[in-house]
Amino acid sequence: MVKNVVISGSDAIAEAVKLCKPKVCPMYPITPSTLVPEKISEFINDGVLEAEMINVESEHSAASALFGAYAIGVRAFTASASNGIALMHEILPIISASRFPAVMSVANRTISGPINIWNDHSDAMSERDQGWIQMYCESSQEAFDTIIMAYKIAEKENVSLPIMVCIDGFSLSHVYEPVQIEDQKKVDAFLPKYNPKNILDIKNPKTFGPIAFPNSFFEFHEQEQLAMKEALKEIPLAHTEFASMFGRKYGNGLIELIEMKDAEYALIANGTSVGTTRVVVEELRKEGKKVGLIKLKTFRPFPKEEIINSCKNLKAVGIIDRHVSLGSEGAITLDVKAALKDEKVRVEGFISGLGGRDIDKTRIKKAFEILEKGGKGIWLK
Amino acid sequence: MIFMVELKFNKGAIIHDAGSTKNYKTGDWRTFKPSIDKSKCIKCGKCWMNCPDGAIRKTKDGFFEINYDYCKGCLICEKMCPVKAISHEVEEK
Numbered sequence: 001m002v003k004n005v006v007i008s009g010s011d012a013i014a015e016a017v018k019l020c021k022p023k024v025c026p027m028y029p030i031t032p033s034t035l036v037p038e039k040i041s042e043f044i045n046d047g048v049l050e051a052e053m054i055n056v057e058s059e060h061s062a063a064s065a066l067f068g069a070y071a072i073g074v075r076a077f078t079a080s081a082s083n084g085i086a087l088m089h090e091i092l093p094i095i096s097a098s099r100f101p102a103v104m105s106v107a108n109r110t111i112s113g114p115i116n117i118w119n120d121h122s123d124a125m126s127e128r129d130q131g132w133i134q135m136y137c138e139s140s141q142e143a144f145d146t147i148i149m150a151y152k153i154a155e156k157e158n159v160s161l162p163i164m165v166c167i168d169g170f171s172l173s174h175v176y177e178p179v180q181i182e183d184q185k186k187v188d189a190f191l192p193k194y195n196p197k198n199i200l201d202i203k204n205p206k207t208f209g210p211i212a213f214p215n216s217f218f219e220f221h222e223q224e225q226l227a228m229k230e231a232l233k234e235i236p237l238a239h240t241e242f243a244s245m246f247g248r249k250y251g252n253g254l255i256e257l258i259e260m261k262d263a264e265y266a267l268i269a270n271g272t273s274v275g276t277t278r279v280v281v282e283e284l285r286k287e288g289k290k291v292g293l294i295k296l297k298t299f300r301p302f303p304k305e306e307i308i309n310s311c312k313n314l315k316a317v318g319i320i321d322r323h324v325s326l327g328s329e330g331a332i333t334l335d336v337k338a339a340l341k342d343e344k345v346r347v348e349g350f351i352s353g354l355g356g357r358d359i360d361k362t363r364i365k366k367a368f369e370i371l372e373k374g375g376k377g378i379w380l381k
Numbered sequence: 382m383i384f385m386v387e388l389k390f391n392k393g394a395i396i397h398d399a400g401s402t403k404n405y406k407t408g409d410w411r412t413f414k415p416s417i418d419k420s421k422c423i424k425c426g427k428c429w430m431n432c433p434d435g436a437i438r439k440t441k442d443g444f445f446e447i448n449y450d451y452c453k454g455c456l457i458c459e460k461m462c463p464v465k466a467i468s469h470e471v472e473e474k
Contacts, residue, residue, distance in 0.1 A: 097394060098393045098395070099392050100393070198397070212394055216388060
């Protein structure tokens, strides 16, 4: 039965996970991700989700147990944030190299120090090279929908890569919004049973996670890169299927274009800052300014072609990065610059919202103003 | 370098055949190749006891032999031999 409720982004994720029916949930609480394991443990306790909740002693163990669950061939889920993701760092590339289609929710929080519990994207961005697909969400409904899509995409035979579903800590994880919770039968029809070919089985023994010498490691990494390319095709396909079944869509699943048809200046944003930028674009349009917005829903694999096609005719494009690669630039800025290297469009990076600093309309307007005046990207403090 | 009999790049680096470790011959990591001179050997077994890789075997006649499929040439056996019955040469590859 379809239910319309007002719940937090975290609860929306938990509700979606329940519908995807994972068998194992190894989780360790950390602010602001804690609401997710809390809600899921409630579901398990109440008997509405038949899964094993493992109260692990750390995020390193949570990721390791996630690996173990996939090795025995069941769907699994974990959630974390910030330093929890950092503690998982060692295991994340092992899960992706084993091509396990795990799904993890990330309530984006900065990585300390100084100690800070608030939102920016430095936790997920620091893991961008570990073979995990990364999808960012703007609303609780999108978080709900993205979890269901994530299992579908990850489990595609030609993808077989794990996915992080990222929601902004507090500004989405703790914000209550109306969410439509879908019917179990409909979700089952969209997401078939997980039925992996290779599992740990004493009757048919196989080796998982073996050593790869210099004569083979390279090839395994190349396979992961090719799978990322496949994901660029499979994400829009899964997204279209989702849209036709559930009636909601987010661009093409990779990016969404807002007022981009005749735009001269545009901003690229991800996560909740997209919502604020939507409002600013609407306001500036009323003033007659030709501005637009590109929502970067999927950051890994990076939708290079989509970025080129949507930016090549602009005068300038700016990026709202909620993370900085210290000593260089924002992670998204670097990728956009690389994608647009043969185009005439000017690219400016704006570092914003670090450690939970608000990205408000004034700051977004400032970025548009700088773009129009031909200025350089700044730190939007 | 040949570490595997046949290279297979299975998805996820999963090895589908059980017991495949026996196909790994690690002896080609070796630079120094030790050998035992039976005419000097007193069958004390110190080389056999001290080999860190279990690459020395006791034979029926009480002497010892080196399994070059796994000997990595550390030369601990040569160092431990009380009668200098073990010597080595540099292996050309």
